Amino acid sequence: MATKTPDQISEDLLRPLSGFSPRYLISLAILLIIVTAAGYAFGAQIYSGLGLAGINRPVFWAFYITNFVFWIGLSHAGTLISAILRLCNATWRRPVTRCAEVITVFALSIGAMFPVIHLGRPWLAFWLFPYPSERGIWPNIRSPLLWDFFAINTYLIGSVTFLLLPIIPDLALIRDTATGTRQRIYRVLALGWRGTSKQWHRLETAMHIMAIAIIPVAVSVHSIVSWDFAMAPVPMWHSTIFAPYFVAGAIFSGIAALIIAMACLRQFLHLEDYLLPIHFENLGKLLFVMSLLWFYFVFSERLTGWYGNESAEMTVFWLTQRGAFSPLFWTMVFCNFIILFPFLAIKKLRTITGVVIASVAVVVGMWLERFLIIVPSLAHKYLAYSWGSYRPTWTEITITVGTFAAMCALYMIFAKIVPIISVWELKAGLHPVQQASHALPQPDEVRAE
Amino acid sequence: MATLNSIYGLFPDPDSADRGMRALRAAGVGANQIVVMSPQPFEEFEFAQMDRKTPMPWIAALGGLIGGVSGYLLAWYTQVAYPLPINTGGMPIVAKWPTGIVTYELTMLGAIIATVIVLLITGRLLHWKFDLYDPEISQGKILIGVTDPQDAARADLEDRLRRAGAESVKNTRRSSAA
Amino acid sequence: MARQWGMAIDLDRCTGCEACVVACHAENNISTVGEKEAARSRAKHWIRVERYYEGDFPDVKVKFMPVLCQQCGTAPCEPVCPTFASYHTEEGLNGQVYNRCIGTRYCANACPYNVRFFNFFNPIWDKPLNLQLNPDVSVREVGVMEKCTFCVQRIKAGEIQAQAEKREVRDGEITPACVQSCPTQAMVFGDLNDPDSQVSRLARSSRGTKLLAEVGTNPKVTYLQQDSWHGDENA
Numbered sequence: 001m002a003t004k005t006p007d008q009i010s011e012d013l014l015r016p017l018s019g020f021s022p023r024y025l026i027s028l029a030i031l032l033i034i035v036t037a038a039g040y041a042f043g044a045q046i047y048s049g050l051g052l053a054g055i056n057r058p059v060f061w062a063f064y065i066t067n068f069v070f071w072i073g074l075s076h077a078g079t080l081i082s083a084i085l086r087l088c089n090a091t092w093r094r095p096v097t098r099c100a101e102v103i104t105v106f107a108l109s110i111g112a113m114f115p116v117i118h119l120g121r122p123w124l125a126f127w128l129f130p131y132p133s134e135r136g137i138w139p140n141i142r143s144p145l146l147w148d149f150f151a152i153n154t155y156l157i158g159s160v161t162f163l164l165l166p167i168i169p170d171l172a173l174i175r176d177t178a179t180g181t182r183q184r185i186y187r188v189l190a191l192g193w194r195g196t197s198k199q200w201h202r203l204e205t206a207m208h209i210m211a212i213a214i215i216p217v218a219v220s221v222h223s224i225v226s227w228d229f230a231m232a233p234v235p236m237w238h239s240t241i242f243a244p245y246f247v248a249g250a251i252f253s254g255i256a257a258l259i260i261a262m263a264c265l266r267q268f269l270h271l272e273d274y275l276l277p278i279h280f281e282n283l284g285k286l287l288f289v290m291s292l293l294w295f296y297f298v299f300s301e302r303l304t305g306w307y308g309n310e311s312a313e314m315t316v317f318w319l320t321q322r323g324a325f326s327p328l329f330w331t332m333v334f335c336n337f338i339i340l341f342p343f344l345a346i347k348k349l350r351t352i353t354g355v356v357i358a359s360v361a362v363v364v365g366m367w368l369e370r371f372l373i374i375v376p377s378l379a380h381k382y383l384a385y386s387w388g389s390y391r392p393t394w395t396e397i398t399i400t401v402g403t404f405a406a407m408c409a410l411y412m413i414f415a416k417i418v419p420i421i422s423v424w425e426l427k428a429g430l431h432p433v434q435q436a437s438h439a440l441p442q443p444d445e446v447r448a449e
Numbered sequence: 450m451a452t453l454n455s456i457y458g459l460f461p462d463p464d465s466a467d468r469g470m471r472a473l474r475a476a477g478v479g480a481n482q483i484v485v486m487s488p489q490p491f492e493e494f495e496f497a498q499m500d501r502k503t504p505m506p507w508i509a510a511l512g513g514l515i516g517g518v519s520g521y522l523l524a525w526y527t528q529v530a531y532p533l534p535i536n537t538g539g540m541p542i543v544a545k546w547p548t549g550i551v552t553y554e555l556t557m558l559g560a561i562i563a564t565v566i567v568l569l570i571t572g573r574l575l576h577w578k579f580d581l582y583d584p585e586i587s588q589g590k591i592l593i594g595v596t597d598p599q600d601a602a603r604a605d606l607e608d609r610l611r612r613a614g615a616e617s618v619k620n621t622r623r624s625s626a627a
Numbered sequence: 628m629a630r631q632w633g634m635a636i637d638l639d640r641c642t643g644c645e646a647c648v649v650a651c652h653a654e655n656n657i658s659t660v661g662e663k664e665a666a667r668s669r670a671k672h673w674i675r676v677e678r679y680y681e682g683d684f685p686d687v688k689v690k691f692m693p694v695l696c697q698q699c700g701t702a703p704c705e706p707v708c709p710t711f712a713s714y715h716t717e718e719g720l721n722g723q724v725y726n727r728c729i730g731t732r733y734c735a736n737a738c739p740y741n742v743r744f745f746n747f748f749n750p751i752w753d754k755p756l757n758l759q760l761n762p763d764v765s766v767r768e769v770g771v772m773e774k775c776t777f778c779v780q781r782i783k784a785g786e787i788q789a790q791a792e793k794r795e796v797r798d799g800e801i802t803p804a805c806v807q808s809c810p811t812q813a814m815v816f817g818d819l820n821d822p823d824s825q826v827s828r829l830a831r832s833s834r835g836t837k838l839l840a841e842v843g844t845n846p847k848v849t850y851l852q853q854d855s856w857h858g859d860e861n862a
Contacts, residue, residue: 051747057668057669061736122770139710142707232733233843382741
C-alpha cells in the first residue's frame, strides 16, 4: 500500500464506480428478484394475516424476531468497530472503516424493518411514534419496544452521519474528475466541499466526537434489544447477563460479517493491494477474542441456570442441551467456538480463506444463537399443558432469504456510487510523518526552507 | 468559477505549500486573507493550521443536554398526558428506569445532531456556489492563496508563490468587475 | 375503594366438562379457527381446561384445571405493550383494547400462563354460529391480541343496573359466562375488596393457591384444592 502514489489510489478506488460488468448486472438482477419475492411474501402476509407465518401459540416470536436481532447484531460490525479503531488511531483501519460502516447502515435498516414485518397490523406501525394524535394516547414508554424505537433511530441517524461525513471529500473528488450528468449529481452530493484547512479540521473534530458518541449508543442498542427478552418473565430470558451477552454477540457477528464483506470486495473489485492479508489477520484475531468472550457468556449463563435449578428454567435448559433443539444448539457451539480454533488459532491456517471460512461459520452460528434464545423458551414456557413447537413456513423463509439478498444488493449498489474504501483517508495515511506526529515532535527537515 | 478577487498558487507537495504559506506571511498578508485547500488533511504541516480552536465539542455537549432534557420531558409528559393515567404492571405512572433509557438515547441523539449541524454551518458546507476553487486540488494539488489582494501587490505575490515552488499561479477577479 | 374483581376455582369440584369453554366462546364471540389451524396450535380458548395425569397406568388419576387470564395485579403483559392496548383498569382487570393493538404479540410472550390469543386470520363463523354473535362484545380483526376479560360486558351491565336502582352491586349478582355455566359451581366470582364476599372468603382459604405464584404476578384467581398437588400440609 505504501508504494502507491496518491494518483494510483484515486484511480484504483474510483475504477469500480464506472461501468457495469455483465457479471455485476446478472448478480444484481438475481438478488433483486429474490428481494421482490420477499416483498411479495410480505404483501401476501399483510393481505391474509400473520397466519401465513409459522408462528403459533405459544411460539409467538420466531424467524422475524430472530432476523431482527441478527441484523441489528450485524450492524455492530461497522460503526462500533470503526469508531473504536478511529479512537485508538489504529492506522490499519483506513481501508476498513468505510466498508464496515456501510454494513452498519444497511444491516440496521434491514433489521429495523423486522419489527414492522412481524406486526399483526403492520399498517399501524406508526403508532410507535411519539406524536400528539387524535387518539389522545401516547406510546407506552415502559415498553422495551419503545426503547428499541428510540435506540434504533438514534443509532441509525448516528451511523448514517458517521458513514456520510467522511464520504463528502470523496464525493468532491468524484465531482472534480467526472463529467456531464454525473458531475452535476456529485456536485450536489458533495455539499460544496472544497477542502479548506478549516473544513478538514472541523470534519476530523466532528468524526472524533461522533466516534465517542456512537460507541455508547451502539452498546445501548443491543442492550435494549436484549431487554426485549430480559424484561419478560420467560424462562431463560429473564436474565441479568443478557445485555452484555447480546452486545458481545453482536460485535462477534459484526466482525464476521465485515470479514466476509471485505473478502468479497477484495475478490470482486480487485482491491488486493488495499485489503491486505494483515487486515484479515487482525480482524481474525479480534474475531477469535470475541468468540472466547461469547463462549464465556454462554458458559456463565448456562452455569448459573443449572445451579439455580429452577424447574421452568431447567425445562428450557435441557430442551436445548439434549432435547429437540440440541442439534441446533451443538451446531451453534461448533460454528461459534470449536471451528474457530483451527482456523484462527493456528497461524498457518489464519489465511484469508481460513478467516473467511471461520466468519461464515460465525454468521450461521450467531443466527442460530438468536433462534435458540427465542424459540425454545417460548415453546416450553411454564405450564406444560400449553407447550408447543415451531416450524417455519415458506413465507418466513422467503422473507429471511430476501433480506440477505437485499443486503448484498444494497452493498453492490452502494459500491457503485461511492468508493468503498475512503480515498482521502488512504492518501492521508501516506504521509510518513502521520504516525509519528501524534507522539513525537515534528522532524525539523519538514519545515526547513 | 471564481467570484472573488484572489491570487493563488497550486503546490505539488506539502513542503512547498509550507514554503508558499511562509512566503505570503513574509509579504505581510493577514491570516484572514489566506486560503488553504488540500485534497486530504495535512494536519502535521504548518500550512494546515489555519483553523481556530472550534467549540464543537462544547456545542455537542450542549446538544446532548438539550436532547436529554427534551427526552426526559417527552417521557414524563407521555406518561402523564393520557387523561386517565394508567398504571401498567404495577409500575408508577412516571417510571424512573424507562424514562432514564429514553433520556439517555435522546441525549446521544442531541449530541450527534448538534455535531453535524455545527460541522455543516461552521465548515461552510451546503454552499454549492464557490467563490474560489480549483478542481486541480482533486489531482493532488494544494492551493495556497490570498483573497482580495491589492492590485499593486499582485505581481509581488505571484512572484513569491512561484519562488516557493507553486506549479502554477492563477489570478481571479470578481466577475462583476471584469 | 374501587372494586377488585377476582375469582376462585375449586379444583376439587371441577369435573372437566368444559361447559365453561363453550359458554365463553358463545358469550365473547370467540371464533373457531377450524381443524387445520387448531392443529397448528392456533385455537383460541379464553378459558381452557388443562388435564394432568398422576400415577402410572392403570392407577391413573386425572386432574383438571381451568386456566383463564389470571387478571394479575402486577401483570407482565401490561408494561411491555407499546401502545397501551394492554393496561390496568381501576377495577383491577387487565384490560385489552383491541383497537389499540398493533399485534406485537409481546404481551403473549410475557404472559406466563399463555392465556393470550392472537388472531392469525380474520375471524369467520360457520353457519349458523354467525347468528348467535353477542352484540355486547366486539369482534376482533386479524392481527389483534385477545384474552379473557372476566366478561367485562357483564360487569358493566351489572354495575349500571345497580346504579340505576341506587344500590350497591350485590355479591354473586355479576357472573361471567364460565362461572354461570359451571354445573358443579366450582367457580366463584366477586369483589375481592369486599371482605365478606364469597370470593374473598375462598381466597383466604387454607386450600387456596395461586397459579405460578413464584413468577410474582399477583394473580386474582385463587385455585382451591385439597390434595397432593401442592403438598398436603393443609389437608
